Amino acid sequence: MRRSKRFEVLDQRPVNKDGYINEWPEMGFVAMKSPYDPKPSVRVENGQIVELDGKKREDFDFLDTFIADYAINIARAEQSMKISALDIAKMIVDIHVSRKEVLEVISGITPAKMTEVINELNVVELMMGMQKMRARKKPGNQAHITNLKDDPVQIAADAAEGALRGFAEEETTMGVARYAPLDAMGLLIGSQVGRPGVLTQCSSEEATELELGIRGLTTYAETLSVYGTEKVFIDGDDTPYSKAFLNSSYASRGLKVRFTSGSGSEVLMGSSEMKSMLYLECRCLYVTKGCGSQGIQNGSVSCIGIPGSVPAGIREVLGENLVAALLGLECASSNDQSFSNSDMRRTARTMLQFLPGTDFIFSGYAAEPNYDNMFAGSNFDAEDFDDYNVFQRDMQVDGGLRPVKEEDVIAVRNKAAKAVQAVFRQLGLAEVSDEQVDAITYAHGSKDTLPRDVSADLMSAEDVMKRGITGIDVVKALADSGFTDVAESVLSMLKQRVIGDYMQTAAILDSDFHVMSGVNTPNDYMGPGTGYRVEGKRWEEIKRIPHRINPMDI
8 A cells, every 4th residue: 555655754753652542441441431430329327328339338348448437528428419410510610619618519429429520521621620629829849859870969969959940849769779768868958958948758668768757867758559449459468547557657757648549550450340540549539538648649640651541541630630639638740750752742741730730730850861760750851941941931830940040050969969978978978079079060960970889878878777867967967067057957847847737738848947738828719810820029030031032131
């Protein structure tokens, strides 16, 4: 067959290198609505839910039991369930109905009813809903801070730059798990060099992650994964009850906690029970609420290739983000997994959260080149900073970042690297040479840095754990080395652990360590002229991209 040259060209376009599949409900490859999804129902007897979405209590699995007992407002359930899904959907987009009123109605509906409500909303309406329903008034952003070498000095420099660029939270992970104590320390120091008040976490095995938090080397955790079917939950060696216990363990030690879930995980693990991805994710989010977590990282996350392969899959991702907000949870709305060969497609996927704003538009923007991202690559990375800042300027939207000057970036990277060098020296840890500091100051990624002595680093990491080194030791080492301002910032982060206000829903800290959350700065959007508006100093900051013409200079 003679081919059209146009189609030959189109076949080579990046978007056609992605994977696509027809809907296949029996294996869970359906985004929004499966013929096997349960019909909404609820029945309450003697203050207990005895029927949930077509199941009698004696037939409940452990997710049904947990959701019925802990995630639904039983006093409100029968009243809310009488309202049609279409009418609830209209309330969500109606500017005359407040967020508080919507939350009250939603508190009494079941996962199947929630699935019906989201199916009544198109993409634009879902964005309208998110603009009104996110918890915190002002959107924010979170960064991944990692590198191929697990180099804690590079982590500190990238964290400092990321904080300067506007990220309110920063998280790291390792290729070699034993590096965790050093990388957590580098992230803590670097973040406070870039901007006081940035929250940090080290994603590692849960016992290590909890211990690092207890020692004051991290300030939040978000890798408490929940799943939408009992079989997948069991495969993960967990139950909703064990997750609730772990959540309490973190929170009781002053650590902010955010759970993780996302559509496609049950499909990927082979136990979707023929349900839609949206319905299963609703179950995850109800479990998260029932566990008492203040928030969730969701939006398919690392499973984005699954919903991204089926019709309406990216609409579903936004839908599940909105479900989190409707349940009153902080929403860190993913965008942290590269899912497409097409720059146009990955940008379109992000705009659904960028334009209405979420509590954290990315639950991991790669603040390094993607080859250094140990979370498997983000939808945007360090090479996209200028594009992202122009998006903010083009649309007068606050995406949580800001333009920076080259000389300021060099200065904070150098200061962060030197601070880690000094702390390691004070604590008797692995050496950081002046040559390493210099290379990291000007580096784009780990291809531009010098090798580390891995054996010495791992011995030092083990030593940190054996000696019981804490955040207070880091404060002392910084102060004794002349980095008194950084020492004061780290100490202020430790004080926040005692105060506990940053465990409020959607809490972040400003540079003066004032908490901004869904409690004290709640989203109050109710149509034009209300809610968060990009104006004043923030608008002037967003406009100052580096490659612009100033007419007054001509």
